[in-house]
Amino acid sequence: MRATASVLHLDLDAFFAAVEQRDKPSLRGRPVIVGGIGQRGVVSTASYEARRFGVHSAMPTHEARRRCPNAAFLTGRFDAYRKASLIVMGLLRELSPLVEALSLDEAFVDLAAGPERSLAPDDLVGLAGELRARVAAETGGLTASVGLGTSKFIAKVASELAKPDGVRLVRPGEEVATISGLPARAIPGVGPATMERLSRLGVEKVRDLQRLSSAELVRELGRSAGETLFQLAQGIDERAVEPDRDTKSISVEDTFEHDIADPGVLAGILERQAGQVAERLSRAGLFARTVTIKLRWPDFSSVTRSRTLLGATDRPEAVTAIARDLLGGLETSPGVRLLGVGVSGLVGVAQEALFDLAGEAPVVEERAAVPDRRPAGWLPGTDVVHDELGPGWVWGSGHGVVTVRFETAETGPGPVRSFAVADPALHRPSGDDH
DNA sequence: TCTGGGGTCCTAGGACCC
DNA sequence: TCTGGGGTCCTAGGACCC
Numbered sequence: 001m002r003a004t005a006s007v008l009h010l011d012l013d014a015f016f017a018a019v020e021q022r023d024k025p026s027l028r029g030r031p032v033i034v035g036g037i038g039q040r041g042v043v044s045t046a047s048y049e050a051r052r053f054g055v056h057s058a059m060p061t062h063e064a065r066r067r068c069p070n071a072a073f074l075t076g077r078f079d080a081y082r083k084a085s086l087i088v089m090g091l092l093r094e095l096s097p098l099v100e101a102l103s104l105d106e107a108f109v110d111l112a113a114g115p116e117r118s119l120a121p122d123d124l125v126g127l128a129g130e131l132r133a134r135v136a137a138e139t140g141g142l143t144a145s146v147g148l149g150t151s152k153f154i155a156k157v158a159s160e161l162a163k164p165d166g167v168r169l170v171r172p173g174e175e176v177a178t179i180s181g182l183p184a185r186a187i188p189g190v191g192p193a194t195m196e197r198l199s200r201l202g203v204e205k206v207r208d209l210q211r212l213s214s215a216e217l218v219r220e221l222g223r224s225a226g227e228t229l230f231q232l233a234q235g236i237d238e239r240a241v242e243p244d245r246d247t248k249s250i251s252v253e254d255t256f257e258h259d260i261a262d263p264g265v266l267a268g269i270l271e272r273q274a275g276q277v278a279e280r281l282s283r284a285g286l287f288a289r290t291v292t293i294k295l296r297w298p299d300f301s302s303v304t305r306s307r308t309l310l311g312a313t314d315r316p317e318a319v320t321a322i323a324r325d326l327l328g329g330l331e332t333s334p335g336v337r338l339l340g341v342g343v344s345g346l347v348g349v350a351q352e353a354l355f356d357l358a359g360e361a362p363v364v365e366e367r368a369a370v371p372d373r374r375p376a377g378w379l380p381g382t383d384v385v386h387d388e389l390g391p392g393w394v395w396g397s398g399h400g401v402v403t404v405r406f407e408t409a410e411t412g413p414g415p416v417r418s419f420a421v422a423d424p425a426l427h428r429p430s431g432d433d434h
Numbered sequence: 435t436c437t438g439g440g441g442t443c444c445t446a447g448g449a450c451c452c
Numbered sequence: 453t454c455t456g457g458g459g460t461c462c463t464a465g466g467a468c469c470c
Binding site: 439440441442443444445446447448449450451452 | 457458459460461462463464465466467468469470
């Protein structure tokens, strides 16, 4: 535990709505609701004027309309939000190189990693005040709430207590007293399902949690969640502020205004989504090994189906082919409410592949049978193959698919294809060091 | 006419490997 | 003619967060 309240958490107040009010003076002082405006939309952000009517994030838009019919309902302008966010994050980086953005409107700063300065309580409060003034000046009047504490958890609780438009410092030693009276739901990781379980144990407030042992919480919630919750309830949080975390997945999904059952229409949507995902992959200079589709039926139940390949790709044709193949295995006749495509297993190196999942598996030959011209990205220890496209190298394989690059010194560059195979172990790198 | 979209992390079972 | 054990990868689902 830190001896100083050197973790800062900044949260922009009602961010999306505040940007709209900043850019459109007629909206100032009025309830503004940003989110999906269709039949199936939900509220992303409600201005404080709208919150007075009981409107809040994640509420269905039709319910928000019922509660607050005079509000301005707007879809997001994410370019504007990103621009404001970049300015704020830049200001935070002047305080310390250790800035961890949680979203466009929220970030932690580790002030102990910044330039030499006093971390005494009065000085920290002064610094937070200056920061808020600079945020307002440089963003055209956006307000931020700032919390200061000895850990991420405490700093975040502090900024929540500071809202809106305020500063709150939790001094070292005051952590437990600050959180004890809060609802257990205020602890990060405690959502509706966990709260339901805790209620059955008689837990309402954080102080009720403090009476439970680590073993009891582990029994109820599992090892990871139980131990983490036990620690947080005691005000103990050793998590570091981590800047520049790598992207782990990219996805696009759409909820339809009306359920769709037509397979051709769904396939077309999937192709468009796969293209968007591939576009974002290549813009980021990344390649993906796993493609996942997500489908939600009219009864709101949902499923995912995924496939992983040894080769990684950023090609829209490849993502589309796999996504369509996966969709083929799912029931769509009752109608589909939501459809989406995602990729994960992201790597920075191209092992790209075009996919021809209808193809027959090629024949594996002796390694010496093909003149050696191993393409970049070829995996050491893999086999040579042959089929009507000519000789080639096994470039990747696994879980029912083998990827082949048809290229040798004699044949020159050829296509890259993936084949569905009955035997996932068609290719196996050699060696048993047991 | 309930219930978005973009993510992260965890769990659990099965396959596979040494 | 019970029973290996440990590790990793993959898939699917679920909880949670903003």
